[in-house]
Amino acid sequence: xxxxxxxxxxxxxxxxxxxxxxxxxxxxxxxxxxxxxxxxxxxxxxxxxxxxxxxxxxxxxxxxxxxxxxxxxxxxxxxxxxxxxxxxxxxxxxxxxxxxxxxxxxxxxxxxxxxxxxxxxxxxxxxxxxxxxxxxxxxxxxxxxxxxxxxxxxxxxxxxxxxxxxxxx
Amino acid sequence: xxxxxxxxxxxxxxxxxxxxxxxxxxxxxxxxxxxxxxxxxxxxxxxxxxxxxxxxxxxxxxxxxxxxxxxxxxxxxxxxxxxxxxxxxxxxxxxxxxxxxxxxxxxxxxxxxxxxxxxxxxxxxxxxxxxxxxxxxxxxxxxxxxxxxxxxxxxxxxxxxxxxxxxxx
Numbered sequence: 204x205x206x207x208x209x210x211x212x213x214x215x216x217x218x219x220x221x222x223x224x225x226x227x228x229x230x231x232x233x234x235x236x237x238x239x240x241x242x243x244x245x246x247x248x249x250x251x252x253x254x255x256x257x258x259x260x261x262x263x264x265x266x267x268x269x270x271x272x273x274x275x276x277x278x279x280x281x282x283x284x285x286x287x288x289x290x291x292x293x294x295x296x297x298x299x300x301x302x303x304x305x306x307x308x309x310x311x312x313x314x315x316x317x318x319x320x321x322x323x324x325x326x327x328x329x330x331x332x333x334x335x336x337x338x339x340x341x342x343x344x345x346x347x348x349x350x351x352x353x354x355x356x357x358x359x360x361x362x363x364x365x366x367x368x369x370x371x372x
Numbered sequence: 373x374x375x376x377x378x379x380x381x382x383x384x385x386x387x388x389x390x391x392x393x394x395x396x397x398x399x400x401x402x403x404x405x406x407x408x409x410x411x412x413x414x415x416x417x418x419x420x421x422x423x424x425x426x427x428x429x430x431x432x433x434x435x436x437x438x439x440x441x442x443x444x445x446x447x448x449x450x451x452x453x454x455x456x457x458x459x460x461x462x463x464x465x466x467x468x469x470x471x472x473x474x475x476x477x478x479x480x481x482x483x484x485x486x487x488x489x490x491x492x493x494x495x496x497x498x499x500x501x502x503x504x505x506x507x508x509x510x511x512x513x514x515x516x517x518x519x520x521x522x523x524x525x526x527x528x529x530x531x532x533x534x535x536x537x538x539x540x541x
Contacts, residue, residue, distance in 0.1 A: 352457070
C-alpha cells in the first residue's frame with residue numbers, strides 16, 4: 204500500500220538524515236520526498252510517499268514521531284486532501300514537431316518555459332497521474348529529461364497539519 | 373553562498389540517507405530537497421539547495437559523486453537554468469475577504485484549488501521569490517498552512533543532467 208505522510212520538523216541539520224535512515228534501515232524506499240520551509244523559517248515540512256506493508260509503515264510513522272526534531276507526523280492518505288506535484292520536461296522539438304507539441308501542452312494546461320533550437324522545456328502541475336499521462340504523451344517526441352518535485356499534500360477545509368503550539372510542550 | 377545541485381541516483385533504499393548524512397555530518401543544513409523518479413523508474417533525481425561556504429560545498433559535491441548509487445552530480449547554480457517550485461497555501465477567507473484574495477490570486481496567476489467555509493487553498497507555481505511574495509501578500513489574511521515542494525531545476529537549451537549511459541560504465 205502506498206502512504207503519504209506530512210511531517211513537520213525543526214529546521215536543523217541532521218533531521219533529514221535521521222528520517223531517511225529510519226526508512227532505509229527497514230529496506231523501505233521513499234518514492235518521493237519534498238522538503239522545504241514553512242511560513243515559519245524555523246520549521247520545515249516534508250511530504251513523504253512510501254510504499255510498503257501497512258502495518259510496517261504504521262510502525263515507521265510511530266518511530267518517526269519519536270525522532271529528535273520531529274514535531275508532528277500525519278498520515279494524510281485516508282483523509283480528504285489536495286495533492287499536487289510540479290514537473291519540468293525537456294522534449295525534442297524541431298520546427299516540424301513544435302505545433303503538435305503545443306497542442307498537447309494546451310490540452311494539459313501546461314506551459315512552455317524555455318525554447319531551444321531543438322528542444323522545449325515544459326512546466327506542468329497536477330496530480331501524479333496527470334503528470335504521468337503528460338510524460339507518456341511527450342515520450343514519442345523524445346524525452347530528454349524529466350524532473351519532478353514529488354507530491355505535496357494539504358488537508359481540505361480548515362484542518363491543518365501545522366502546529367501553533369508544539370505537541371510536546 | 374547558496375548552491376543548487378542536480379543529483380541523479382539509483383532508485384535504491386539508503387541512497388537518500390547517505391546523501392542527507394553527507395550534508396549533516398558537516399553541519400550543513402539542506403534548505404530544500406525534492407526527490408522523485410525520472411522517466412526511467414530505476415533512476416531518481418534530487419534537487420538539493422544548500423547554503424554554505426563555497427569551498428566546503430565544492431568538497432561536499434565531490435564526495436557526493438563517490439557515494440554508492442550516486443550516478444551524477446551537477447552544480448547548476450552558475451549555469452543557465454529554469455528553476456521552479458510549487459506551493460500550496462491555506463489562508464483564512466471569510467466571505468468578506470474572499471473577493472480581495474481572489475484579486476491577488478489572479479495577479480499572481482495562482483489558482484484556488486479548495487474552498488472551505490472559512491478557508492481557501494491556493495496553488496502557486498514560480499520561482500522562489502514569487503512564492504515568497506505571494507506568501508507575504510496572503511499573510512495579512514491569516515496563513516493557516518504553507519507547503520512548498522522545494523525548487524527543481526533544469527538546464528536551458530538541449531544540455532541535460534540526464535545520462536543515457538552511466539558515467540561509470
